Amino acid sequence: AHTITVQELPTHNHLVNASSSQADAAFIQTASPASQNVFGTVAGGIYGSNSNLTSLNPQSLTNVGGSQPHNNMMPYLVLNFIICLSGIFPSQN
DSSP: OBOOOGGGSOOOOOOOOOOSSOTTSOOOOOOOOGGGOTTOOOTTOSSOOSOSOOOOOGGGSOOOSTTOOBOOOOOOOOOOOOOOOSSOSSOOO
């Protein structure tokens, strides 16, 4: 088993899409016509009202894995061959 370190990870970004609006700003009410929605029309639009708002749980965006080791073996398959070069194997006596 092998534990990945920060030095072994390639450089990459985790993009976050956000809005500059306050958290209590009204949601956009958008109609959902059947021609643009495979599930048909949605009464009242596809977004709900801004009632009963709550804060995002801090545990929603955390690291995962817990520095646990993982198996790092390449795929493999083992085959055993028994080849008789002369006579009959196993012998018939």
